[in-house]
Amino acid sequence: MIYNNVELFNVEQIIEKDGISGKILNRFSAHAIDGVETSDGSRGPVTSWYGSSIEIRFVAKSDTIDVYLGALDNDGYVRISNGDFDHSTVYLPKDEITCITLEKHPRLWEFNDLPEGRRFSKNVWRIMFLKRFTAVFAHVDGKGMEVRPPVESEVPSKTMLTYGSSISFGAGTGPMSAMTHLQLLARKLDIQVMNKSMPGSCFTEYSFGDYLSNVEADFYYYELGGNMRAKFSIEEFSKRAIHIVSETRRKHPRKPIILLTVYPLLKNLPGEDHEYIGSIVEGYDKCLAELARNDENIHLIDSSYILNDRRFMSFDGIHPSGYGNIFMAERLYDKIKHIIS
Numbered sequence: 001m002i003y004n005n006v007e008l009f010n011v012e013q014i015i016e017k018d019g020i021s022g023k024i025l026n027r028f029s030a031h032a033i034d035g036v037e038t039s040d041g042s043r044g045p046v047t048s049w050y051g052s053s054i055e056i057r058f059v060a061k062s063d064t065i066d067v068y069l070g071a072l073d074n075d076g077y078v079r080i081s082n083g084d085f086d087h088s089t090v091y092l093p094k095d096e097i098t099c100i101t102l103e104k105h106p107r108l109w110e111f112n113d114l115p116e117g118r119r120f121s122k123n124v125w126r127i128m129f130l131k132r133f134t135a136v137f138a139h140v141d142g143k144g145m146e147v148r149p150p151v152e153s154e155v156p157s158k159t160m161l162t163y164g165s166s167i168s169f170g171a172g173t174g175p176m177s178a179m180t181h182l183q184l185l186a187r188k189l190d191i192q193v194m195n196k197s198m199p200g201s202c203f204t205e206y207s208f209g210d211y212l213s214n215v216e217a218d219f220y221y222y223e224l225g226g227n228m229r230a231k232f233s234i235e236e237f238s239k240r241a242i243h244i245v246s247e248t249r250r251k252h253p254r255k256p257i258i259l260l261t262v263y264p265l266l267k268n269l270p271g272e273d274h275e276y277i278g279s280i281v282e283g284y285d286k287c288l289a290e291l292a293r294n295d296e297n298i299h300l301i302d303s304s305y306i307l308n309d310r311r312f313m314s315f316d317g318i319h320p321s322g323y324g325n326i327f328m329a330e331r332l333y334d335k336i337k338h339i340i341s
Contacts, residue, residue, distance in 0.1 A: 006140055007149040009055040010194045012211075021097055022070050022138035025054050025129075027196055028211060035207020040231065044201035049073070051135025052169060053195035056127040059154070061145040063104045067127060070097040070136030079128045079178040082108060083120035084187070097138050100127075118190045121154035128178055131170070132199075158191045158340070161215050163208070163244075164223025166199030167263060167307075172319025179322060182221075184329035189340050191218075202227045204237070209244035213251050219340065220248050220255065223303075225262040225284040230272060234283030241284075245291050245298065256339050257298045261285040264304045269318070299339055306331045 001008045008014070008025060012032075015024040026033075028048055036044035049072075056067070069078060071092040080087040080100070085108060092098050108122055120126065129135040140147050162168055162182055170180030186193045196212060204224050212220075224241055232240075248257055262281045268274045292300035310317060312324030320328055 002149050003137075004139060005147045005149060006056055006058040008137070009057055009192070010053055010196075012215075020070070020072070020136060022068065022136040024049075024072070025051055025135040025137055027051070027054060028208075029214075032205075032207045032211035035205045035210075037201065037203045037205055042201055042203070044198060044203065044205075046073075047132075047198050047201045049134045050132050050199070051076075051129040052131045053193070054129045054135050056125075056137060056140075057150050057155070058125050058140060058147050059121075059123045059150055060125060060140070060142050060147045062143040063106075064143060065102045065125070065147070066141040066143075067100045067102060068097050068138035068141070069100060069127070070138065071095070072134035072136060074133040076133035076135075077130045079130055081120075081126040081128075083122040083124050083126070085122060092133075094133075097136070119156055119187075121150070124150045124154050130178060156186075156190055156192045158218040159194055159216075160186070160189075160191055160219040160221055160340075161194045161212065161217035162197060162221040162223075163202065163212055164197045164221075164260070165202045165226035166197070166319060167226065168195070168202075168221075168223045169197035169199040170195075170325075171199050172314035172316070172321055172324070179325060181320065181325040181328035181332065184325060185332050185336070188329065188333045189337065191340065197223075198227075200227060203232070204228065204240040204244055206240065206243055209240065209247050212244060213247035218255060219258065220252070221258045221260075223260045224288070225281070226266050229262060229266060229277055229280050229284065234280060234287065237284050238287040241287055241291065249295065249298070254297065257295075258336065258339065259288050259292060259298065259300045260303045260306070261288060261300065262303065263307055265307065265310060265313075265318075299335075301332075301335045305335070 001011050011025045012029050013026040033048045075094045076092045078090050182193050267278045292298040314321040
């Protein structure tokens with residue numbers, strides 16, 4: 001989406017709200033949010049407003065630029081880059097608009113051996129919102145000089161849409177980290193990731209199936225079932241999974257769809273009935289296998305190959321640590337590189 005001479009990547013809605021000087025950025029359509037599961041204390045009404053993985057992208061002629069951003073609901077951070085070159089991480093206090101002054105480092109523009117054309121040009125300022133807060137964008141002050149959105153040759157040519165649980169969201173790496181396994185995977189594959197994951201609330205609602213299947217991408221990556229296994233029957237999961245996959249296939253007949261079985265480490269969490277959860281997960285996985293059985297462009301990945309060791313987790317024992325995300329990215333790359341190419 002192009003807005004006020006910048007690209008808003010992974011943004012579906014720009015929302016005005018009284019008392020806020022900027023615009024709220026949201027990853028989902030109003031239809032998707034209206035259908036969010038609300039029973040049994042579901043977190044969906046909150047997590048659907050998280051701005052994680054939204055990016056503001058632009059090219060500016062001035063060496064110094066001011067960007068005005070904010071965070072609602074919680075304090076937050078943004079990760080700033082010149083293309084693929086990390087620049088800084090900036091704290092955003094809750095319920096305030098913060099002015100961030102960006103300055104180009106002259107040395108980066110002196111190098112003549114930097115590859116161009118496959119990934120992000122160093123000319124593209126990228127500001128990524130991180131994790132669990134609502135993103136607000138006010139404006140970019142280009143100091144009287146041109147500010148424009150990037151052109152096609154300045155960004156990766158292929159996009160993978162991803163939807164999943166907090167594992168795909170990137171929980172476990174901390175509020176300041178952009179180094180999730182899906183972002184690392186994107187670097188290895190020379191693509192960009194449009195992450196629509198819903199931490200603790202990836203329930204594959206029918207409204208999400210409608211919305212996600214409408215989004216234009218080159219590849220669709222669905223990690224389904226991890227948040228559903230203790231709440232939904234095999235029959236209900238099957239209906240929802242069939243809906244999102246069949247709608248994606250109907251609207252994008254030749255584009256690859258990547259499915260993951262439920263991560264096996266989610267079968268034996270403390271305080272749960274392991275035998276019951278194990279049988280539910282087995283049923284979910286059979287449903288996913290059936291969806292992939294007769295379509296050569298639906299690829300089912302056995303998640304036990306991707307994440308199978310509790311030592312790769314962060315302190316909570318559920319979400320992968322920084323090291324775990326590196327491991328996962330390497331394993332996913334092995335499985336996905338032939339699909340992407």
